[in-house]
Amino acid sequence: MGEGLRERKKRQTRQRISEAAVALFVERGFDHVTIAEVAAAADVSVNTLYNYYESKEDLVLPPDQASPQRLADIVRAREPGESAARAVLDHLRDELRRRDRNVGLTAGFGRVFQMMRAAPTLTARLEDLGREMTEALGAVLAEETGAAPDDQTPVVVAGAIGWFHSLVYGEIGRRIEAGEKPDAIAKAVLELLDLAEGMLSGTALTYATRPEA
Structure with a gap:
């Protein structure tokens, strides 16, 4: 069964947040960028960002990719x-x-x-x-x-x-x-x-x- 519209939008939002975060971190350094700045760059609210990523570190090392398993x-x-x-x-x-x-x-x-x-x-x-x-x-x-x-x-x-x-x-x-x-x-x-x-x-x-x- 193909990806539904809801799932596609969530994936696209997640990707947009990740790309915005990494771009800022590379430009200015991980410790010099705030979550609020990442959210603004990705055009989402801080609460929405936290729905996708539980921590700032997860933006670089998401658990589904950097998995202990x-x-x-x-x-x-x-x-x-x-x-x-x-x-x-x-x-x-x-x-x-x-x-x-x-x-x-x-x-x-x-x-x-x-x-x-x-x-x-x-x-x-x-x-x-x-x-x-x-x-x-x-x-x-x-x-x-x-x-x-x-x-x-x-x-x-x-x-x-x-x-x-x-x-x-x-x-x-x-x-x-x-x-x-x-x-x-x-x-x-x-x-x-x-x-x-x-x-x-x-x-x-x-x-x-x-x-x-």
């Missing part, structure tokens, strides 16, 4: 015969090859990234997000494998996956700040993923392999 969701959706680690590795490779916005390889993201790095509340939010992703993934792995409460294997494997996931984003950020182009960044980070995969133990690479149908 990102790694867990990738693993939940893996194919039969695919392990948790390989599911995340393949997903990251696909995002890099498509220059997906989830990995920050869209045009103009460099200025957005610099704005985020300059805002302590956003960098703290990103650090919390990485930790929450790893914890959520560990819970999924423990549940799916039926691990005993004292079995730390799901925690360790989730930590390994979270490590190379964070490694990818850190390297992308470093290269963006160095002024590299998206195509060059994607190529370099794909090579980094190959190296990271080679460094993982056999246990981490094969853990929680989904049974064949």
Whole structure:
């Protein structure tokens, strides 16, 4: 069933608010722009803005895109015969090859990234997000494998996956700040993923392999 008029208008309003906010944040700095100024730029009331975004940080890192469940969701959706680690590795490779916005390889993201790095509340939010992703993934792995409460294997494997996931984003950020182009960044980070995969133990690479149908 197609998108209804009401849903389309809500999506367009949400997008307009987000675009207005990011433009102001990039121009003046995250900490120097108020919610009221964002609302005025998007031609909505402050109350309407808060109906779409619960906090100022959500305007840059909306929960539906910067989700603590990102790694867990990738693993939940893996194919039969695919392990948790390989599911995340393949997903990251696909995002890099498509220059997906989830990995920050869209045009103009460099200025957005610099704005985020300059805002302590956003960098703290990103650090919390990485930790929450790893914890959520560990819970999924423990549940799916039926691990005993004292079995730390799901925690360790989730930590390994979270490590190379964070490694990818850190390297992308470093290269963006160095002024590299998206195509060059994607190529370099794909090579980094190959190296990271080679460094993982056999246990981490094969853990929680989904049974064949």
